[in-house]
């Protein structure tokens with residue numbers, strides 16, 4: 001046991017050193033979009049973060065990837081793409097029945113109507129939640145996720161417990177998210193793949209009948225589009 005712990009520490013120290021070296025060699029050169037947030041010296045980054053940084057610096061050093069191109073991609077997903085994109089699609093579907101019909105029939109095309117394109121050539125599928133059917137999304141294999149609509153996936157979505165338990169005990173998982181569904185509500189679990197990414201169209205909350213499309217979009221949370229939450233009248237940004 002003690003040996004294993006020592007090895008873990010050694011590997012972390014090694015990766016930490018590699019990442020630190022990468023920062024030193026990159027600072028003052030082309031810069032890094034992710035640099036500012038990583039300069040918190042109080043917290044040692046997680047193993048995967050350190051591995052990514054070590055790999056990235058090696059690939060850049062060998063000329064296999066272009067740092068400027070990487071920065072554009074990171075900036076896109078950090079600042080331009082996020083759950084607000086998906087929320088706009090949901091709100092449009094709530095106020096425009098014809099749009100909703102197109103969205104449910106061909107989500108990729110309907111989402112493109114609003115100006116959002118997929119980044120990886122994947123097909124989008126929208127699943128409508130209702131009083132008797134609740135859809136939720138998982139990727140049991142890894143972490144396939146509708147990035148262009150929801151931004152970067154949350155840590156729990158990529159975790160082994162969610163990926164396995166969402167299929168085995170979806171009702172129990174939803175309960176842990178604070179969502180208690182009645183026994184007569186059918187739960188459908190959808191497994192994302194590299195080719196197909198699912199987004200849930202949550203139920204429009206009661207009491208929102210007079211709200212504008214923009215105000216409705218502000219209610220839609222990321223988790224409600226994964227299917228682990230419902231939408232209520234609390235704006236997404238004001239939830240705990």
Ligand code: FE
Nearest residue numbers: 139142143144
């Ligand atoms: Fe995956």
